[in-house]
Amino acid sequence: MELRHLRYFVAVADAGSLTVAAEQKLHTSQPSLSRQIRDLEQEVGVQLLNRGAQGIELTAAGRAFLDHARMALLQAEAAKEAAQRAAQPPKPVFSLGFLSGAEIDLLPEVNRILRDEFPGIDIRLSSDYSPLLAKALMRRKLDAAFMRADDNMEDLACKRVRTDPLVFVFPNNHRLAAQTTVAPEDIVNETFYLPSKSAPAVRRVVLEYFNRAGIDLRPEHEVHNVVHAISMITSTHAVMLLPAYTARYLPDTITARPVQGEAPTLDLVIAHHKANKSPILKLLLLRVGRLAGVPA
Secondary structure: OOOOHHHHHHHHHHHHHHHHHHHHHOOOHHHOOOOOOOHHHHHHOOOEEEEEEOEEOOOOOOOHHHHHHHHHHHHHHHHHHHHHHHHHOOOOOEEEEEOOOOOHHHHHHHHHHHHHHHOOOOEEEEEEHHHHHHHHHHOOOOOHHHOOOOOOOEEEEEEEEEEEEEEEEEEEHHHHHHHHEEEEHHHHOOOOEEEEOOOHHHHHHHHHHHHOOOOOOOOOOOOOOOOHHHHHHHHOOOOOEHHHHHHHHHHOEEEEEEOOOOOOOOEEEEEEEEOOOOOOHHHHHOHHHHHHHHOO
């Protein structure tokens, strides 16, 4: 019994006619198809079809045979696809995480670096807060992540990509918009918001900056991300310190001013699990210098 016999039988059963199956489905002659069906019945040992002037009708044996014939054809197709997949070299997979927003600057160059060396690479991306990226790295769900370094990362190795200064942001009709720079004492009587604990690195740098300036910071609220910051700044005429690169995401109603004097900064690093020996990771770490030139 050959697969073509099964295909012919299923085509005839679906069409309800030897002539229709031959001409429209199988593109063969009706006598040739009839001969193939007779050969199949002879091999099975029972009659599968009743032929009549109105077409064909499956016998009880034919109905039982049809379900198995369909399954056999599906399994044969699955076997073919499995063999074809096995004959192809597997695509390298690299799971990469980004601190939310950082991918806009970094991803195009990262993509070029990886695809130049590994043309068929499957790059799987995720975007999240740094603490969640760190957890994903430690659980080996990510190969690398562009993020902020923090405590409790002893299983991870980090390499600096760039240093981001912080800038003051506020509505463009705020009194501070008339200044070219803003000093920490300028915001003492202003509504000021602090990054929440979901962004611990930025939060720590902001608190340390005002502590060094001798200012007892009493933020009225905390914000969780740039979108939340935009909403709160706009609705309450508030001030915040945010990494400079976020200024490009701000609407026209919000402006940014550099810090007067030495600005607080924080590093963006590429982090990975110390046990990760991926050659793709090794290449990316060697090319970090190319990423450092990306505007902050």
